[in-house]
Amino acid sequence: MYRLLSCLALLGAVALGQTSPVAKPASTPTVKKSAVTPKAAGHSSSNDAEIEKAIRAKLAASKISKDKFEVHVQGGVATITGKTDVLQNKGTATRLAKNAGASKVLNRIEVSDAAKEKAASNLDSGRRRAQVKRSDVASRQ
Numbered sequence: 001m002y003r004l005l006s007c008l009a010l011l012g013a014v015a016l017g018q019t020s021p022v023a024k025p026a027s028t029p030t031v032k033k034s035a036v037t038p039k040a041a042g043h044s045s046s047n048d049a050e051i052e053k054a055i056r057a058k059l060a061a062s063k064i065s066k067d068k069f070e071v072h073v074q075g076g077v078a079t080i081t082g083k084t085d086v087l088q089n090k091g092t093a094t095r096l097a098k099n100a101g102a103s104k105v106l107n108r109i110e111v112s113d114a115a116k117e118k119a120a121s122n123l124d125s126g127r128r129r130a131q132v133k134r135s136d137v138a139s140r141q
Contacts, residue, residue, distance in 0.1 A: 048073040054100035055080075062096060064089045069109060071097070078102035085112045087119045 052073040059065055067089055069082035078097040084090060090109045097105045 048076065051076065051078065051101045055097045055102065058096040058100050059093065062092065064092050067109075069093055073102065076101075076103035077106060078104070079106045079108060081108045083110045083112065085115050087111050087115045 052071055055071045055073070055078055059069060059071070064084070064086075067082055067084045067086075069080050069084075072079045072081075078100075080093050080097060090107060090111055093109060094105045094107045
């Protein structure tokens with residue numbers, strides 16, 4: 001009986017010693033004060049100039065800046081022209097333009113024949129590796 005009473009007293013003391021959690025004030029959503037996105041406000045020449053400037057900055061800061069692509073934006077549509085020796089640079093330029101705010105990208109970048117041949121040979125060697133049967137591979141024992 002003494003144990004029961006001491007356990008109850010101990011539990012009561014612990015329960016009274018705990019403080020109730022403080023209610024956090026309701027947070028109001030914060031609205032970023034940034035430039036109006038072209039999709040939200042229609043396209044104007046100033047929006048096009050801002051998008052073009054942002055795309056050029058992203059291209060200049062990237063590894064593909066050595067290709068010196070030309071960018072023009074009209075009505076939120078970015079047109080990228082130039083030449084490259086790396087096939088992946090074409091896709092990278094499109095992605096960077098989209099991330100900079102272009103609603104659509106017309107990628108007119110020309111890939112060199114050497115880059116196309118290299119990509120084709122890499123694709124062929126990858127296919128050959130994938131076609132190797134497991135029974136043809138020496139087992140590890």
